Amino acid sequence: MADQIIKIRNVSFTYPEAKTPAIDNLSFDIEHGSWTSIIGHNGSGKSTIIRLLNGLLVPDETSKAKIEIDGTVLNDDTVWNIRDKIGVVFQNPDNQFVGATVADDVAFGLENRGVPRSEMVKLVPAAIAAVGMTDYTNAEPASLSGGQKQRVAIAGILAIRPQIIVLDEATAMLDPEGRDQILGIVREMKEEYDLTVISITHDIDEANLADQVLVMNDGQLITQGRTTEIFTQTKLLKELGLDVPFFTQVKAALVTAGVPIPPIVNSEKELIKFLCQLNSNR
Ligand SMILES: Nc1ncnc2c1ncn2[C@@H]1O[C@H](COP(=O)(O)OP(=O)(O)OP(=O)(O)O)[C@@H](O)[C@H]1O
Ligand SMILES: [Mg+2]
Incomplete structure (x- = not known):
């Protein structure tokens, strides 16, 4: 079933004080259950797209701008609901921890949402087990390796049962083995929970895992297509300073x-x- 979980139409965004928009009249769709990579050089607007999707930033006031997530139009009334549908894993594992132990950390998002204790005692261990970190349930996050930290970050997101998981350069600080483990876990979770995955990455081999690729340059969507279509356009990729x-x-x-x-x-x-x-x- 080809339903679109994300629909973005005519979205522009300019940071306060900036002379040019960081996002310039962007429109695209993402299909439910797909894996999409967003590539583009530093500052091309990739992370800004995610901040717009979860309502941390609001598009410039143009009458036609519209963001729809899972059939719901993003606005002041729906933003909290929509934010729960999108889990984001960031680049630096050390910036994502709030709990004293792995279990506390994974529980944090649930506590924030007022999930009853009786539910939490089931959800937390299940999420920790899903990322293979049960043996570390009571460990201090600071004592973990980069890859283990990212696994805990993913567990914290899974516990909230999002529909969309975004990796914003989430594997950039990991060694190849850690990177492969994280991508493997995300792939398994995607299948098990029917998630939609967006991976923002400078690692072209990671981008190559996707079904479709969006290519950003200076706030504009240059092209989008099936992964094989995009990555055979060697000339274009090289012009944009991207790896093949x-x-x-x-x-x-x-x-x-x-x-x-x-x-x-x-x-x-x-x-x-x-x-x-x-x-x-x-
Ligand atoms: N908080 C901010 N205030 C002002 N300008 C910003 C802010 N965050 C980003 N920008 C600018 O907006 C543009 C897009 O930035 P963004 O972080 O979305 O790019 P990116 O593609 O994610 O880059 P990277 O690959 O380095 O993470 C850049 O020109 C950047 O300098
Ligand atoms: Mg970024």
Whole structure:
């Protein structure tokens, strides 16, 4: 079912004192249950989009601006309700903790929402277990590794049962192993709870995990499309100062070297399969 969980229409936003808008007449849709990556150089407006989505910032007053989340138009009356639907994991794991222990921290969001204790004693351990941190339930967040901290941050969000989970460069400070673990957990949670995922990332291989990619430049949406469509536009990506995924680079180099790779080969896995077959046919 292709329903749109996020609809943004004609949204512009200018920070106070800024001369140019940080977001310039932005419109896009995000399908329920999809994984979307937002890429773009530093300052292109990616984090500002998220602040607009959860109502921390309000669009410039233009008559046509509209943000709709899960069928509800964002306004003063709906903002609290909408904020509960969107969980954001930020870049710096150390800035996201409020509790003295992992359990306290995960419980915080629920306490804030007045969830009864009888409910909390079920929800908190379940969320901690979902991210594989049960053994650390009573640990101090400060004693954890970066990857473990991000897992606890995700548990805190899961406990509130959002519909949308946003990773705003959430893996940027992690080593490759920590990054893969976090992305694996998010993927599992997405399947289990039918979540919609938005990942803002400078890591092009992480962006490559998405179903669709939005490309931002100076507050404008330059292009959007299926991941394979976007990442084959090497010229555009390079013009915008963005990296091209490793797989796309390898494929392009092979094509240049005269290896007949069919256009349907659109992932690392398919490429390996194709090359193995090519080799065994010789
Ligand atoms: N609080 C603020 N006050 C004024 N200007 C801001 C503020 N936050 C961001 N900006 C400006 O708005 C523009 C968009 O910033 P934003 O943080 O959304 O970019 P970004 O794409 O998330 O960048 P990065 O990749 O560095 O996180 C930039 O020009 C930035 O300098
Ligand atoms: Mg940002």
